[in-house]
Amino acid sequence: MKAEYNFIANIIEKNSTVLDVGCDDGTLMEFLRKNKNVNIRGIEISKEKVQKCIAKGLTVIEGNAELDLKQFPKNSFDYVVLGQTLQAFINPEIVIKELLRVGKRAIVTIPNFGNWKVRLDLLFKGTMPITSSLPHEWYNTPNIHMCTIKDFVRFSETINFKIVKSLALVNRNISNISKSNIFLKNLFGELGIFLIENK
Amino acid sequence: MNIRENIKTLIIEKPLKLDCGKTISKFPLAYETYGKLNKNKDNAILVFHALTGDQFVTGINPITKKDGWWSYAVGSKKSIDTDKYFVICANVIGGCMGSFGPNHENPETKKIYGTDFPVITINDMVNAQVNLLDFFNIKKLFSVVGGSMGGMQVLQFVSNFPDKAKTAVPIACTSSHSAQNIAFNELGRQAITADHNWMDGKYNSKSTLPDKGLAVARMAAHITYLSKKGLQEKFGRKLQERDDLKFGFDADFQIESYLRYQGSVFVDRFDANSYLYITRAMDYFDLVKQFDGNLSNAFKKTKTKFFIMSFTSDWLYPTQENKDIVIALNAIGANVGFVEIESDKGHDSFLLEVPDFLNALKNFLDKSYIESNNES
Numbered sequence: 055m056k057a058e059y060n061f062i063a064n065i066i067e068k069n070s071t072v073l074d075v076g077c078d079d080g081t082l083m084e085f086l087r088k089n090k091n092v093n094i095r096g097i098e099i100s101k102e103k104v105q106k107c108i109a110k111g112l113t114v115i116e117g118n119a120e121l122d123l124k125q126f127p128k129n130s131f132d133y134v135v136l137g138q139t140l141q142a143f144i145n146p147e148i149v150i151k152e153l154l155r156v157g158k159r160a161i162v163t164i165p166n167f168g169n170w171k172v173r174l175d176l177l178f179k180g181t182m183p184i185t186s187s188l189p190h191e192w193y194n195t196p197n198i199h200m201c202t203i204k205d206f207v208r209f210s211e212t213i214n215f216k217i218v219k220s221l222a223l224v225n226r227n228i229s230n231i232s233k234s235n236i237f238l239k240n241l242f243g244e245l246g247i248f249l250i251e252n253k
Numbered sequence: 254m255n256i257r258e259n260i261k262t263l264i265i266e267k268p269l270k271l272d273c274g275k276t277i278s279k280f281p282l283a284y285e286t287y288g289k290l291n292k293n294k295d296n297a298i299l300v301f302h303a304l305t306g307d308q309f310v311t312g313i314n315p316i317t318k319k320d321g322w323w324s325y326a327v328g329s330k331k332s333i334d335t336d337k338y339f340v341i342c343a344n345v346i347g348g349c350m351g352s353f354g355p356n357h358e359n360p361e362t363k364k365i366y367g368t369d370f371p372v373i374t375i376n377d378m379v380n381a382q383v384n385l386l387d388f389f390n391i392k393k394l395f396s397v398v399g400g401s402m403g404g405m406q407v408l409q410f411v412s413n414f415p416d417k418a419k420t421a422v423p424i425a426c427t428s429s430h431s432a433q434n435i436a437f438n439e440l441g442r443q444a445i446t447a448d449h450n451w452m453d454g455k456y457n458s459k460s461t462l463p464d465k466g467l468a469v470a471r472m473a474a475h476i477t478y479l480s481k482k483g484l485q486e487k488f489g490r491k492l493q494e495r496d497d498l499k500f501g502f503d504a505d506f507q508i509e510s511y512l513r514y515q516g517s518v519f520v521d522r523f524d525a526n527s528y529l530y531i532t533r534a535m536d537y538f539d540l541v542k543q544f545d546g547n548l549s550n551a552f553k554k555t556k557t558k559f560f561i562m563s564f565t566s567d568w569l570y571p572t573q574e575n576k577d578i579v580i581a582l583n584a585i586g587a588n589v590g591f592v593e594i595e596s597d598k599g600h601d602s603f604l605l606e607v608p609d610f611l612n613a614l615k616n617f618l619d620k621s622y623i624e625s626n627n628e629s
Contacts, residue, residue: 111620
């Protein structure tokens, strides 16, 4: 199980309605269903993974978040979760806006491209960074819109949504991101976790 | 062919007002069951058959002596596990396997109904079949399941009876028959009525049946159940028991021979007038129109959990038409899962051995059954 799942579970109140966008094999969905008794749905693009979810008794629809979120009415869910996939969308701006239309709040996690290992890779090797959380080559990566923790904070100002809570994952520890420590969190954080809502 | 012997029939006493305006009563509904109804009566699954199916879902069909039409999916340890579930399936009204249909005698005229039989709809079919619940004393079905026209019946059933099924599995179907669907059905009907043996539907009183027309209808329809790729891989341009073209109109190609065979075996088990009536029922199916253009309204009153499946190579009831149902359900926050199954076998995929499909169906039913038992 991924380190951030506990944090996501901590944010979500019991008995909420949740949509997991890009729910993968349903690990987070199961975790939330078990620990938070949430009414949870998933949307997943891979047929194989949808099948895995069905085998776990989860309600999942096969679909593409960029095209298929529009079928859900406004505020259909208390929370919409988007785990480490924002960078794979053609238009992240539209996706964020859709998340915040469909859900009252959204939880977005991003692999931090500002992490020092990533920076060193490019600086010293002079090649596109490859790390454990970003294992692909430049030519086959699904991650076409990488960003840093700092970028995401700036993104919230540009497209006008509110960051309610922001955290960084460093060596399996979670810590708050604040204005004063963002330089360090952006350098050492492996993952940024943001609870967001409409302004 | 004496078909009455092996057929269980329920006589529906209660009058049923049909969409065409006529009312029928004391009519027979032929059905079959598999597995056992448990003590709580909460393990029943009503399966709806497609255009040319019947109540003999699995095992050997006692009339045709062939495997039941859904033998891959229904049976002991199969997707619809008859060790766990009590499976009920009825022949649709308008059909020809014992339920009230155009080959029945009109008590007033003492003649076969033929085209004097009232035009029936999908709505009429499910309104007839819901009587089975009373007969078996079942308050709520665990599931309603069906593919193609069976899927349309699933949708209509949940819409008509929002609290009579815990789960619903419409497969490879649509909420509204498309122009293309209607066109293919019309082609079949024209083939039947163009056969001079059809005689305005009064053939049952004659010894010759409109077999040629019915066979052509089946051949045309059969093509729509397969995919181009599937046909190409199975038959290509392979020749039928000959080394070269014969420069004539015999079945030179294997595909021709295959279709002719499909047509010829079909006429042994199916009634031409039933084919007219059932295809008409499909064409008239438009759940969107029933709810004034908003499909979501069909499901507003239900808490039924849906699981919808389509197939990549199905061009008769394509994925988008299945997805439209998913969209309508999501628009009202209904509980709906959906997956498109990868298969080259076309619309027929739901009847064949397609492991991804069979697994998904099994997983959905079994997990939902455990879930519903935990809740109650």
